[in-house]
Amino acid sequence: MELETITQRKWNPFCQDMYPRKVGVSMKRPFHKGWNVIRRITGIVMCLLCVIILLPLLQAEGAGIQTAFRSVLPTTLATSTAELHSDTLAPDAVQQFAREQAIILSTEHAGNHWDHAQLDFYPLGPGTRSWLVYANVGQSPVGYMIISANDQGQFQLSEYGHGEQRPYNFSLLDQALNRQQLDLKELITNGGGLQLRYAPPLLTYWKVERPNDDAIYIDATNGDTLPTGVLNALDRDSQQATKRIKSIRSISVQAVVITPEDSPQVSSLSVDSMDLQPLFDPADNLLWITSKALSISGVKTLNQQWKEHKKIVFSADQQNVLYSGPLPVSGYQIWRDDRGTVQKQYVAIGGNTSVRRFVPLQTLLRDGHFYAVKP
Numbered sequence: 001m002e003l004e005t006i007t008q009r010k011w012n013p014f015c016q017d018m019y020p021r022k023v024g025v026s027m028k029r030p031f032h033k034g035w036n037v038i039r040r041i042t043g044i045v046m047c048l049l050c051v052i053i054l055l056p057l058l059q060a061e062g063a064g065i066q067t068a069f070r071s072v073l074p075t076t077l078a079t080s081t082a083e084l085h086s087d088t089l090a091p092d093a094v095q096q097f098a099r100e101q102a103i104i105l106s107t108e109h110a111g112n113h114w115d116h117a118q119l120d121f122y123p124l125g126p127g128t129r130s131w132l133v134y135a136n137v138g139q140s141p142v143g144y145m146i147i148s149a150n151d152q153g154q155f156q157l158s159e160y161g162h163g164e165q166r167p168y169n170f171s172l173l174d175q176a177l178n179r180q181q182l183d184l185k186e187l188i189t190n191g192g193g194l195q196l197r198y199a200p201p202l203l204t205y206w207k208v209e210r211p212n213d214d215a216i217y218i219d220a221t222n223g224d225t226l227p228t229g230v231l232n233a234l235d236r237d238s239q240q241a242t243k244r245i246k247s248i249r250s251i252s253v254q255a256v257v258i259t260p261e262d263s264p265q266v267s268s269l270s271v272d273s274m275d276l277q278p279l280f281d282p283a284d285n286l287l288w289i290t291s292k293a294l295s296i297s298g299v300k301t302l303n304q305q306w307k308e309h310k311k312i313v314f315s316a317d318q319q320n321v322l323y324s325g326p327l328p329v330s331g332y333q334i335w336r337d338d339r340g341t342v343q344k345q346y347v348a349i350g351g352n353t354s355v356r357r358f359v360p361l362q363t364l365l366r367d368g369h370f371y372a373v374k375p
């Protein structure tokens with residue numbers, strides 16, 4: 001409605017139809033143009049005053065929120081990593097733990113690039129209690145790690161290796177499948193599957209699922225086909241273990257979340273230079289099977305045995321399938337604190353027909369024995 005139409009009529013507060021209306025348009029009380037301008041300016045000024053007054057309060061509130069967020073971040077991290085879903089490549093706590101191990105490994109000598117490596121994570125089933133970590137600088141491999149969580153939720157470096165030798169090499173898988181007259185691409189296309197798996201203490205393997213046939217299990221360090229019955233039993237046991245660990249994850253993972261206060265203690269560790277021994281194949285001379293097990297309690301006694309026997313074999317006897325053994329003992333590496341005290345001893349096994357893997361000496365002593373190869 002135009003303004004002239006309004007001013008020609010008297011306003012009666014009791015008359016609802018004083019003003020002409022357009023159909024579908026709700027009428028509002030008009031104001032003089034000058035008054036509208038004043039009203040708008042007043043509104044703008046009031047908004048600006050409100051912003052000026054409230055801005056310091058909003059900034060203080062925002063700072064308080066950020067402080068509160070930082071204070072609960074470790075708890076949030078613990079909660080987010082407690083579930084450890086199989087569809088997550090690696091929880092933040094695992095990635096942080098891996099980065100700290102890489103920094104320690106970089107202390108061996110300048111230029112080994114562990115501290116500058118990109119870390120790629122791959123969950124290892126079943127139950128996703130272990131993670132494979134590939135370390136690369138550009139296209140050049142630096143090494144690998146396998147990180148595991150035990151039943152108490154504590155992370156541990158189950159094994160590691162330097163250089164190009166790595167478990168789960170797909171060239172090795174192709175060779176193993178070719179011996180079985182199988183093609184991986186064809187298997188996947190026809191509904192099969194491939195899973196990267198890890199069974200404590202040290203079994204790295206692929207589970208190759210074939211459509212309308214039994215699965216095949218292949219050792220991921222040497223390409224050997226593994227016994228189906230043993231691996232099926234491991235699958236069943238791991239499923240039970242996964243059920244048991246679910247009830248304690250929320251507590252146990254919190255215990256291993258690394259806070260900034262913990263970092264100096266972890267970073268104070270360093271590693272000695274690797275001591276490597278000549279490689280050999282234990283199958284070339286099987287007389288070690290009839291020899292008596294050597295008395296090994298640490299790297300010191302291991303060195304003494306090397307001086308006397310030159311070649312030493314590790315065998316887990318009835319559990320060799322879980323170690324990909326028997327294997328040559330091919331070196332060691334010592335981890336020390338900032339006072340030079342030995343904290344960890346990793347012994348290298350394999351390296352001739354399989355991947356050279358540095359594993360905790362205590363793991364080997366728990367399940368197996370060391371034997372001298374006599375000429």
